[in-house]
Amino acid sequence: MALRPxxxxxxxxxxxxxxxxxxxxxxxLIVFAMTVVKVTQGGILQxxxxxxxxxxxxxxxx
Amino acid sequence: MxxxxxxxxxxxxxxxxxxxxxxxxxxSLVVFxxxxxxxxxxxxxxxxxxxxxxxxxxxxxxxxxxLNMWWDADIDAVMRRTKNRPVPSGRVQSGEALGIGMGxxxxxxxxxxxxxxxxxxxxxxxxxFFYVVIYSMWLKRSTPQNIVIGGAAGAFPPMIGWACATGAxxxxxxxxxxxxxxxxxxxFWALALFMKDDYSNAGVPMLTVTHGRRSTRKHxxxxxxxxxxxxxxxxxxxxxxxxxxxxxxxxxxxxxxGAWRIWKRDEAMAEADNYAVEKSVxxxxxxxxxxxxxxxxxxxxxxxxxxxxx
Numbered sequence: 001m002a003l004r005p006x007x008x009x010x011x012x013x014x015x016x017x018x019x020x021x022x023x024x025x026x027x028x029l030i031v032f033a034m035t036v037v038k039v040t041q042g043g044i045l046q047x048x049x050x051x052x053x054x055x056x057x058x059x060x061x062x
Numbered sequence: 063m064x065x066x067x068x069x070x071x072x073x074x075x076x077x078x079x080x081x082x083x084x085x086x087x088x089x090s091l092v093v094f095x096x097x098x099x100x101x102x103x104x105x106x107x108x109x110x111x112x113x114x115x116x117x118x119x120x121x122x123x124x125x126x127x128x129l130n131m132w133w134d135a136d137i138d139a140v141m142r143r144t145k146n147r148p149v150p151s152g153r154v155q156s157g158e159a160l161g162i163g164m165g166x167x168x169x170x171x172x173x174x175x176x177x178x179x180x181x182x183x184x185x186x187x188x189x190x191f192f193y194v195v196i197y198s199m200w201l202k203r204s205t206p207q208n209i210v211i212g213g214a215a216g217a218f219p220p221m222i223g224w225a226c227a228t229g230a231x232x233x234x235x236x237x238x239x240x241x242x243x244x245x246x247x248x249x250f251w252a253l254a255l256f257m258k259d260d261y262s263n264a265g266v267p268m269l270t271v272t273h274g275r276r277s278t279r280k281h282x283x284x285x286x287x288x289x290x291x292x293x294x295x296x297x298x299x300x301x302x303x304x305x306x307x308x309x310x311x312x313x314x315x316x317x318x319x320g321a322w323r324i325w326k327r328d329e330a331m332a333e334a335d336n337y338a339v340e341k342s343v344x345x346x347x348x349x350x351x352x353x354x355x356x357x358x359x360x361x362x363x364x365x366x367x368x369x370x371x372x
Contacts (some may be wrong), residue, residue, distance in 0.1 A: 010075045021075030030114055034177055037110045 075158070079148045080175055081129055082157055084124030084166075091351075092219045093122040098355045099223025099238060102301045102362040107227050115226045121220055122170035122186045126193040126215070128161035132156055133198045137264040143257060148203075154309070163194075172202040178226035186224055187220040203265070206272040213246025214239075237296040237357075244289040245351055248282045248321060252344040255279070255324070256337035279325045282343075286321035290314040293354060303361040303371040310357070313350050 096119045100112050107115070124214050131138065131149045139150035175183030197212035205211075219237045224235035254261060254270045255278060261268040269278045286301035293314055297307040320343035327339060366371035 009074060010072060016075065016077045017081075019080075030117070030173075033110050034114050037108050041108070 073153050073358075075148065076183075077155045081164065082148050083154055085127030085131075086124075087216035088127055089120045089124050090100045090335050091216070093120045094352070095242065095355055096120070096219040096223035098359050099220030100227050100228075100264075100356050101223075102234075103227035104222050104300065105227045105229075108168070111177050112126075112226070115174060115182070116223070118174040118177065118220055119186060119222050120227075121166055122174065122190055123208050124172055125163050126190040127163075128159050130198045131196040132159035132163055132242070132260050132287050133194070134202070135159075137266060140264040141260040143260055150252065155239045174222075174226070179229045181229055181231075182222050182225040185218060189222070192218075196292065203267070206267045206269045209250045209269070210247050213243050216246060217242035218302045221222060234299045234301045235294070237292065237299060238301075238355075240292045241296055241354065242351065244285060244292050245339040245347065247285045248289065248317075249344065249347040249351075251282050251285075252324065252347065255332070255340045256344070266276065272366040275329055283321045283325040286317050290318060296358075300371070301361065305334070305364070305370065306354070307333075308355060313353060316346065316351055317343075 080144065093116055096116050098109060100115065129149055134144075135147075135149040135156055136142035138147050144150065149156055149159050167187075171187045173185050193212070193215035197208065197215055201208045201211055220238040220242070221235040224238070227230060250271060254268050255275060262271045269281060273281075279348070293310045294303055294307070297310050304333050320339070323339050324343055332340060361370035
């Protein structure tokens with residue numbers, strides 16, 4: 001027998017902490033998945049010059 | 063006498079209480095209509111981004127629900143239907159509801175902007191503002207037209223879904239908005255007719271309380287008549303088609319018949335059968351919206367096979 005029997009409030013707190021933990025874990029996975037899709041689609045990684053058709057600026061070598 | 067005493071502090075909320083704070087039943091309607099908005103749009107969205115967009119539209123809806131519960135805790139405590147909500151029952155503290163509502167509102171708008179575009183995020187932010195400030199704080203307690211204008215908040219999700227896919231607002235998304243906007247008053251007034259004492263006890267100026275039940279019955283009929291052309295007009299746009307039009311014709315005829323029956327009755331007749339007609343029209347109105355949006359979805363799903371659309 002455990003020396004300190006579990007009070008109902010401990011189970012409720014555990015449930016709440018587990019819920020918050022799982023929610024945060026899911027949020028991390030969502031941000032990661034979204035990042036992978038955005039990076040794979042390409043748009044955000046291209047510099048503005050590359051998107052516009054890439055004319056080199058004056059004084060720079062191509 | 064004993065030294066053992068129970069500590070009677072404020073109750074601690076379980077995780078389920080926080081979920082209840084987000085009004086999951088309302089969220090399910092938001093998810094469905096926003097999903098239809100995103101799927102019927104002519105631009106295809108990456109499934110992951112569509113999922114994330116729907117998730118954060120739903121979370122934004124939930125956040126506005128939490129803020130509504132924070133603001134309305136005093137009247138929720140009086141009404142039978144709402145007295146067991148987390149804040150009036152004491153399971154969640156008022157400040158917690160405010161914090162969660164504000165935090166999730168910001169997070170959902172930011173994440174929707176990152177997942178789709180800032181027009182959709184702006185529309186979501188406006189929806190939360192509209193529901194919390196315009197409806198909950200201002201109109202709900204001051205005018206019997208609260209349901210009419212407040213219904214706009216529930217009408218935004220398909221428009222946000224459409225904006226996620228296309229980055230724009232168009233006649234199709236405006237008609238989906240108008241469909242829910244016009245559907246809300248007869249739906250809620252049918253509920254108000256048989257949830258008799260609740261709103262008057264809470265001092266909320268529902269039409270049944272301020273203008274009487276005869277006038278409410280007339281309003282249900284008038285709004286159902288105005289709803290029909292909006293529902294049919296949506297069928298002539300790019301999201302409509304023969305399946306939708308057939309569905310809209312049948313469902314509007316049935317809704318009109320129900321509204322007509324409500325209008326023909328008086329209180330004595332309604333009390334005699336325990337508001338059977340009012341209850342059946344309220345239930346039917348839920349199927350009405352679900353089936354019409356389902357028909358939009360069917361048109362979009364069948365289009366690649368040469369069946370859906372005009």
